[in-house]
Amino acid sequence: MRSRTIRVDRLARVEGEGAVRLVVRDGRIDSARLSIFEPPRFFEALLRGRAYTEASDITARICGICPVAYQITAVHALENALGIEVSAAVRDLRRLLYCGEWIQSHALHVTLLHAPGFLGYHSGIEMAREHGEAVRRGLALKQVGSDIIALLGGRAVHPVTVCIGGFNRVPRRAELAGLTERLERSREAALAMVRWTAGFEFPDCERDYTFVALRHRSEYPFSAGRIASNRGLELPAAQFEAHIEQHQVRHSTALHARLRTGGAYLTGPLARYSLNFENLAPIAQDAALAAGLGRSCTNPYRSIVVRAVEILHACDEALRIIARYEAPELPASPYEPRAATGIAATEAPRGLLYHRYRLDADGTLLEARIVPPTAQNQAAIEEDLRCFAGAFLALPRPQLREQCEQLVRNHDPCISCATHFLHLEVTPA
Amino acid sequence: MDPGRRKPRLAVWKFASCDGCQLSLLECEPDLLALAAALDVAFFPEVSDRPIRGRYELSLVEGSISTPEDAERIRAVRRRSRHLVTLGACATAGGIQALRNFAAIREFTAAVYAQPAYIGTLGTSTPIATHVAVDFELRGCPVNPRQLQEVLSALLAGRPPVVPRHSLCSECKSLGHTCVLVAGGQACLGPVTQAGCGAICPAYRRGCYGCFGPQQSANPVSLSGTLTALGLNRQDLLRLYRTFNAAAPVFRAESERHAQ
Numbered sequence: 001m002r003s004r005t006i007r008v009d010r011l012a013r014v015e016g017e018g019a020v021r022l023v024v025r026d027g028r029i030d031s032a033r034l035s036i037f038e039p040p041r042f043f044e045a046l047l048r049g050r051a052y053t054e055a056s057d058i059t060a061r062i063c064g065i066c067p068v069a070y071q072i073t074a075v076h077a078l079e080n081a082l083g084i085e086v087s088a089a090v091r092d093l094r095r096l097l098y099c100g101e102w103i104q105s106h107a108l109h110v111t112l113l114h115a116p117g118f119l120g121y122h123s124g125i126e127m128a129r130e131h132g133e134a135v136r137r138g139l140a141l142k143q144v145g146s147d148i149i150a151l152l153g154g155r156a157v158h159p160v161t162v163c164i165g166g167f168n169r170v171p172r173r174a175e176l177a178g179l180t181e182r183l184e185r186s187r188e189a190a191l192a193m194v195r196w197t198a199g200f201e202f203p204d205c206e207r208d209y210t211f212v213a214l215r216h217r218s219e220y221p222f223s224a225g226r227i228a229s230n231r232g233l234e235l236p237a238a239q240f241e242a243h244i245e246q247h248q249v250r251h252s253t254a255l256h257a258r259l260r261t262g263g264a265y266l267t268g269p270l271a272r273y274s275l276n277f278e279n280l281a282p283i284a285q286d287a288a289l290a291a292g293l294g295r296s297c298t299n300p301y302r303s304i305v306v307r308a309v310e311i312l313h314a315c316d317e318a319l320r321i322i323a324r325y326e327a328p329e330l331p332a333s334p335y336e337p338r339a340a341t342g343i344a345a346t347e348a349p350r351g352l353l354y355h356r357y358r359l360d361a362d363g364t365l366l367e368a369r370i371v372p373p374t375a376q377n378q379a380a381i382e383e384d385l386r387c388f389a390g391a392f393l394a395l396p397r398p399q400l401r402e403q404c405e406q407l408v409r410n411h412d413p414c415i416s417c418a419t420h421f422l423h424l425e426v427t428p429a
Numbered sequence: 430m431d432p433g434r435r436k437p438r439l440a441v442w443k444f445a446s447c448d449g450c451q452l453s454l455l456e457c458e459p460d461l462l463a464l465a466a467a468l469d470v471a472f473f474p475e476v477s478d479r480p481i482r483g484r485y486e487l488s489l490v491e492g493s494i495s496t497p498e499d500a501e502r503i504r505a506v507r508r509r510s511r512h513l514v515t516l517g518a519c520a521t522a523g524g525i526q527a528l529r530n531f532a533a534i535r536e537f538t539a540a541v542y543a544q545p546a547y548i549g550t551l552g553t554s555t556p557i558a559t560h561v562a563v564d565f566e567l568r569g570c571p572v573n574p575r576q577l578q579e580v581l582s583a584l585l586a587g588r589p590p591v592v593p594r595h596s597l598c599s600e601c602k603s604l605g606h607t608c609v610l611v612a613g614g615q616a617c618l619g620p621v622t623q624a625g626c627g628a629i630c631p632a633y634r635r636g637c638y639g640c641f642g643p644q645q646s647a648n649p650v651s652l653s654g655t656l657t658a659l660g661l662n663r664q665d666l667l668r669l670y671r672t673f674n675a676a677a678p679v680f681r682a683e684s685e686r687h688a689q
Contacts, residue, residue, distance in 0.1 A: 039550060040538075040550060043541075046529065046532075046537070051665075057672075061447050061570065064448040064450065064571060065447075065449070125465040125470060154630070157452055157453060157571040158571055160635065161633045169633040
């Protein structure tokens with residue numbers, strides 16, 4: 001029996017620092033491991049003793065790429081704890097923030113991280129020499145996403161306006177109207193991005209994933225809906241921990257999440273798309289079908305097309321929100337602290353994000369639990385490597401490395417997010 | 430362009446952090462491709478898969494030092510770099526993860542991990558300058574992309590960056606915002622915090638939470654007196670100084686006055 005180990009020591013063009021290790025026995029992949037060497041930052045520990053009003057700004061610092069999802073999931077959980085209802089305008093503005101975050105995060109991933117791997121470049125900057133228009137279009141989309149966040153929250157990274165009950169300040173109608181023309185152009189750019197990515201060459205890799213995402217009766221899910229799967233699971237966020245367990249894998253540096261009833265699952269764009277196709281904006285549905293996607297997508301490489309479709313949906317949804325916006329009477333609903341537990345789940349760009357907080361009568365946080373999408377996706381990413389990397393084993397080492405990286409990149413892992421609960425340096429007993 | 434002249438080589442390094450500051454480099458969008466034309470982006474793993482080799486004219490460092498391996502790695506980065514610039518509160522003051530500096534790390538680890546013995550981490554999160562010489566520290570959680578562009582332009586032109594060290598209040602006043610502390614009665618760290626963010630918190634009707642760290646002539650004892658008169662208790666004051674720049678010496682000293 002011949003055995004060898006292949007390591008990709010520093011994954012490039014992913015958010016954060018990770019590595020892949022494949023063990024090959026008799027020419028077949030015996031095991032695949034995605035390991036994380038980001039230092040832990042102990043968010044769940046340092047949140048204890050903080051004021052409940054601080055949870056949104058502190059948890060934002062888990063991830064500079066999806067801070068909005070952290071902020072809003074935190075305030076949703078605390079609003080659930082305190083029984084606070086927010087106004088329809090506040091709800092809309094929060095959904096507009098998600099539009100901005102999805103657009104900027106996805107446009108960055110599609111243009112600078114994922115596409116170069118399909119077209120054979122080391123980076124988006126290098127790719128720009130021959131695909132200048134596509135790169136400029138992607139960066140302009142990223143900019144409009146960032147500008148939505150900055151308009152609502154003062155800056156694109158760690159915006160300062162989200163608070164329990166609503167916002168510190170809400171925009172006037174005229175301020176938002178200023179975005180309309182740019183968003184209309186962005187919607188055209190997103191359509192072009194869907195067509196551009198649909199023309200890439202995709203390996204013929206399909207897998208019968210268990211998809212988990214929020215599902216809502218009438219909306220493509222940002223921040224509302226029940227947790228659903230394509231295997232019949234359907235539950236409120238409050239039951240997440242009863243159905244999904246965290247467990248430690250021998251010789252792995254990471255805690256993995258799995259359904260108590262059936263193994264690894266995938267969250268993120270493929271899951272959202274496949275569980276919510278009928279709630280995409282009509283223009284996004286048409287573009288997806290014209291791009292050759294079905295109503296469900298099980299080829300992880302095609303996630304780049306799904307992300308472009310989600311950008312298109314987010315541009316369209318942002319336009320609808322802006323068109324109907326009237327500033328609310330109060331920027332935030334009033335509230336008082338009380339001893340309670342609150343739970344919420346929303347859809348970060350990379351997938352389902354879960355927060356739970358327990359607070360005492362004066363609003364001091366006693367306990368915090370945060371489950372980011374990348375931690376949930378690790379087991380599915382390792383399964384992708386096990387299923388698909390075998391086809392590349394005959395390639396020369398640099399190309400094999402690139403193929404493994406692209407397999408990981410398909411799921412846009414955010415290792416900074418995942419790390420606050422990942423194990424480093426597992427040493428044998 | 431003169432083909433004989435080599436472009437300065439840029440590297441971006443990440444330690445314990447959220448990626449937000451290096452993302453701010455990509456926030457310079459309209460100028461990003463111009464920047465790429467002026468610099469040879471030689472190591473930026475988040476954007477390029479080209480490997481580390483050789484020496485760098487400029488290293489931008491994000492994140493704090495919180496593991497023994499990172500304490501070694503930053504020394505290697507320093508050796509390869511002509512100029513080393515830290516980006517943001519983690520690299521410059523230890524970041525939010527420096528709250529561990531005030532706690533027992535074993536207990537912190539046990540609160541998050543089922544098997545705390547497996548976690549290799551230091552008991553402290555410290556700024557880059559604790560470990561190696563730093564040529565310039567850019568503040569902010571996150572950094573302001575405009576200031577980052579100024580630092581890059583200055584280094585390319587061979588001049589010192591122009592970044593204000595005065596208080597956020599000066600910036601806030603010059604923008605004409607109503608004072609959230611005096612007029613609004615809200616807790617605000619503006620008087621003791623360095624300018625540079627664009628006074629966004631007061632613009633969004635909330636007090637500054639100090640994410641740019643202490644200004645050059647901060648007097649937090651005086652500010653704490655004002656905030657106490659507004660009704661803040663010791664616990665409130667402790668939390669206020671202990672966020673993203675908790676380990677910056679001026680904020681740390683003031684928070685310790687309100688401890689227990």
